[in-house]
Amino acid sequence: MSEKSARRLRKRVRLGSLALAMFAVGQVAPAQQQERLPDYNLYGVPGLIDMPTSDAAPDATLSSTFGAFGKQLRTTLTFQITPRLSGSFRYSALDDFSGAGAVGGRYYDRSFDLRYQLLTETDTRPSLTIGFQDVIGTGLYSSEYIVATKEIARGLRLTGGIGWGRLGSYGSFGDTGTRPNVTLGRGGIPTYDRWFRGPVAGFGGLSYAVNDRLSLKAEYSSDAYDIEAGRSGMTRDSQWNYGLDYRFRNGTQLSLYHMYGNEIGAQLTLFTNPTTSGIPGGREGAPLPVAPRAPGAAADLGWTTDTARVQQAGASLSQLAANEGIVVEGLDLQANRAVVRMRNERYGAPAQAVGRLARAMTRALPASVEQFEIIPVVRGMPMSSIILRRSDLERLEHDDSLEMLARTQMIDAFGRVPPAAPGQYPRFTWSFLPYVQVSVFDPDNPVRADAGLRARAEYRITPNFVLSGSVTKKLNGNLGDSTRVSASNLPRVRTDHARYAAEGDPAIEYLQLAHFGRPAKDLYSRVTVGYLEPMFAGASAELLWKRVNSRFALGAEINYVVRRDFDQLFGTQSMTTIEPVTNSVNGVPGTRETIPSVNGHISAYYDFGNGFHGQMDVGRYLAGDYGATLRLDREFANGWRIGAYATFTDVSSEEFGEGSFDKGIRITIPIGALTGQPSRNRNDLVIQSLTRDGGARLNVNDRLYEQVREYHRPDAAKSWGRFWR
Amino acid sequence: MTPRMLRPVAALALALVLAACGSEQQTVNPLNALKAIPQVLSGQRPAPPQVSAEQVAAALRGTNGPLLLVQQEQSGAQVLFTQIERNGPYATYGNAARQAVVLRKGLITSSRGLGGDLMSTQSDWLLARVSARQPARRVPYILRFLTPEDETRVITVLCDLTLGQSIEVKGGTLNTRGTAVNASCAGSGVSFSDTYVVGANGTILSSRQWLGPTLGHVATQALRL
Incomplete structure (x- = not known):
């Protein structure tokens, strides 16, 4: 996607929250990091310096890379969509850029990449990845590649590949047809007409991990930087690039490069991963324990005729639930079953809200109540009826949670929810936030x-x-x-x-x-x-x-x-x-x-x-x-x-x-x-x-x-x- | 951003944080996450809490119920727990900070509120042998945890049990001896060693046991059974 037109529009995004997320999550990552992160390149994908490798990040890795060398600045967000497939979104700025699309001598470009690892690395074979770089729009960075990477000695990784487009622009050894350079539609459309067409060249390199933190790299680039040479006067003295990566304990990668014989580059890559970042299970306080009933207590139905005891049970439940951040909006208490209208204000996981409320019910409700029906209500809508047996709660409190799931019934709550108790509505809430x-x-x-x-x-006004x-x-x-x-x-x-x-x-x-x-x-x-x-x-x-x-x-x-x-x-x-x-x-x-x-x-x-x-x-x-x-x-x-x-x-x-x-x-x-x-x-x-x-x-x-x-x-x-x- | 600009921005951010408020406790200030950052950056941890002899004495006086002292190896933090509930063979011990551990014959079968909790275990086979102070090979033991993604991670290990020496157990109201049972466990990509000091009636009086990849080892000491 180019920025060639001057009618650039803007989009509001809450980028701050993402940066915060990456930063905050990155801090707690190390304890949970199971697989090693590959080194990333200036394009924000697994790679050496400017060239890609065949490595794939652990599944669900989300990275943001800030990379710069010479007059190029690239910001890339990469997500490992599946264990083999990854996608990257990039926003780049090229300085001293002349010609159409440049604003004040600066040219902005957005690009999108896809990579798929065809073969994973084993003891005897390298991993093999096919990559599509800048696949949508005008394709400033447009190129396709097939690359292989293998560890050939402890800490020493060898990469070799062939590329088209940019990666076929220097030292090509052949060509596969003619690569068109017209933009399809008004940009923003996959550049399928170009894929694997035109001159093809080889690239490759080595990386050596000195220890867990430091690695050294050298690569041969097959990118001639023709566009930059023509429009921003970039010169290359060499096709060889050298680099140094330092990895912090939380996974953050900091790199310094010497590139194309005369340029200095630097890069910072932050990582997070929804599956491994954060505190497993959270840090919140312990739940109330289940209060098991004494044997034979369930036969006592005397309370049903005692209004005071009924009221006391309801009040006690409301209080215990409120301590857990759960509102009991209504309660239908019968001799053998109780239906609770629940408003969950605290828990992102519905099961946790239900589990905590159910335990409060074991502590507050008379022993004869065997069936618990919990109905989460959102804006007055009963969302489902979650039906649990009290004896299951007593028996399975210290067991695998799946045992409880297997014994939990969920049905439509239509027509089953008790009304909100008087005093719950109307309700006014407000907030004042930056x-x-x-x-x-x-x-x-x-x-x-x-x-x-x-x-x-x-x-x-009402629920x-x-x-x-x-x-x-x-x-x-x-x-x-x-x-x-x-x-x-x-x-x-x-x-x-x-x-x-x-x-x-x-x-x-x-x-x-x-x-x-x-x-x-x-x-x-x-x-x-x-x-x-x-x-x-x-x-x-x-x-x-x-x-x-x-x-x-x-x-x-x-x-x-x-x-x-x-x-x-x-x-x-x-x-x-x-x-x-x-x-x-x-x-x-x-x-x-x-x-x-x-x-x-x-x-x-x-x-x-x-x-x-x-x-x-x-x-x-x-x-x-x-x-x-x-x-x-x-x-x-x-x-x-x-x-x-x-x-x-x-x-x-x-x-x-x-x-x-x-x-x-x-x-x-x-x-x-x-x-x-x-x-x-x-x-x-x-x-x-x-x-x-x-x-x-x-x-x-x-x-x-x-x-x-x-x-x-x-x-x-x-x-x-x-x-x- | 130039340093000159940073100061007013920081002042504005601070003003905004202070300005945040609402009628509900649940109104979460999006900048709350920032509060944790300075501590994370400095890498400094507060000194781990310690339990003094006076606190133990006060706790023994304050209640008639069972008491337990737990020390986390990684942090060195010591926590005093009192029994708050009993469900069949499981006894839940809690404290005012809303942390809890569940014991079955002195073996911790789950924890809550410690961060990276042990969610549940299948310890029937292990506990039978430990309680009987019988050496055994390849005894299955299953530990369940939540992942940061909120999925359940199951660690299944096989434990080899060997008998150690008779050890004096002294603390709180206890002044007795127990037999050390050492468990060497491995499986599901983890390996660990536990030690249980088992009293005459088959209950673990003190122990060093592994509570998972996040919590690591804890030491337990019964102060009153």
Whole structure:
């Protein structure tokens, strides 16, 4: 993906949270690090210095690399998607760069790589990896390679490979056809026409690990740096590069290089891994132990007619649960069974909330109560009925948690939940927190940020009716300073975001009334009206169908929208957008487009059960375009998620503008996994390639699926090991 | 960012942290994670807590129930536990800091709140032999842990048991002798050695036992049974 056009847009991401995550998690990594991390190169993938090796990182490794040499600066995020497959996203800056696309002598480029390890290393054979570098868009770094690496003596690793594109540009020994260099569409499309075409050359090198910390490297590069030579005057005196890697105890890699005979390079790579970083099991306090009943005590039913004892049992349970961060909203206590309406405010793992509440029930409820039915309620919606036998809890307290899972029944809670006890509602909550909003990829200023304060309030009128709002006040920052105006061929549903950022101070992010409900068995509903998001007000209705024990769900959402004023206060404005005057090829100045009032989607969700989760949304987007969004995420039991999405609509690449279609990367970081304390907070980081008007969805709050699936069996079972935690 | 800019930014960050508040305890300040960082960076650990003879005496006076002293080898921290619940053969010992260990005939079968807890064990076979002070070979012993990902990691080992000397066990109300049973265990990529000092009735009075890859070894000493 190039930055050749001057109509660069920016996207706000919460990069700060990722850097924090990597930093914080990196600190606790060593105790858990099982497999050795490979050395990474300047491209932020396993490699020597500028050349790749065939090594693969341990499964689920997430790394961020900051590498620089000469006039190049590369920032790369790499994720080991499966044990053999990895993907990398890179943002690079090239200084003193002349020609199209450079802004103030600096050229920015984004690139995306995929690597697949075909063979793993054994005693007798090297590992073998096929790599596609910069596979989307204009392909500044475009190259493909096949590389092999083998340890030939203790600590000494030999790498050899052949490459095309960049890696076939110096010392080629043959060619496989002609490599085209035209950009497909408006960029952002896989460069399949180039793969394994053109001159092919060999590269290779050696690395020697002096000890666990230090390694020395030498490589022969097959990259001629033709583009840099032509456009930034780079000269090479040698194809040999030399380097020194130092690895800190937490895995962080620091490298120094001498490159191409006359340049100095340096690199820092930070690592984290959702499967191994963090404190196993967390640091929170011990649960209450199960209070076993005395033999024969279960036969005593005298308490059922004693109102005082009944009330006392309820009060005692509420108190014990409150100590665990769990709210008992309602209780239906019968002679042999108890149904508890539970609100979980603390635990990211539903099983832990259920396990702690169940133990509190063994301590508070009369001995004759044998069946415990726990119903987690979210915004008034009973999510599932989790049915446990008290005698199982007594018997299996010190056993494998899977034994308890096998004896736990989960059914739909429709029509089973007791009402909230008097005094629970209405309920008012508020918070006052700092925020940082970061925008990247604007070539005028690749990282812009605003810092300020955000006030949020929520008034639960009844369990199901929620009035909520959020206001921000900027204290400092330069997000609104952008002078770039994005051109568009479509109704300007998102490309005016710079104006919204500049004029919205203070801004009402949202102010809405929502109703959540259970219209029938397996069905969940949401209706929201008000100022739904920074750019649109209106009404949104959603219906979700999901069975408690199923990994599949279907949803439908329909929205009626009105465009909000740029100042993000109470006003709305015309749905007709006028294309501003720009010097771009996109959009004709003065063109009027109308945003349709109605949009909506049908969504299908599927948990593949192997750590991957897929979602497909089909429907009409904000600008009136029709199409589908595909999402694939790798999900971890502790709440980490790393995934990607792409949206294809009936808007052509030409109409869409740069990038051709909308796509991005999403990372969810659970705060609990970072701090070792239970938390329901998570941080979402979305890196969208560009903010364009095609394939844009309404950002309505509190969509149903994530709320619902959490308390359904497939999700709850993933972290069931926490039941007895 | 120039150093000149850093100071106002740091001041702003501090102001923002101080400004964070809310009606719910659950309102988590995203900057809370920062608090842990200075300590992590300096690498300094607070001095491990120690239990004094006066504290032991006070604990013995304060309750009639069983008392246990546990020392973590890695940190040197000593913790005093009192029995708070009993479920069949399992006795749960806890303290005010909401840490807990569960003992079965003196063997720690699980821990909670220590960080990297031993979640549960299958110790029937091991305990039968240890309790009977019988030498044995290849006795299975299963330990279960949570991973940082919240999955359950099962470590299955086989233990060789040998008998050691008779050892004096003195502490709290105990003044007796026990037989040392040494267990040498290996499997699932780990190996460790435990020692249990077993009293006349088959209960472990003091021990050195492995609680997993994170917690390492702990020493236990019963102060009152």
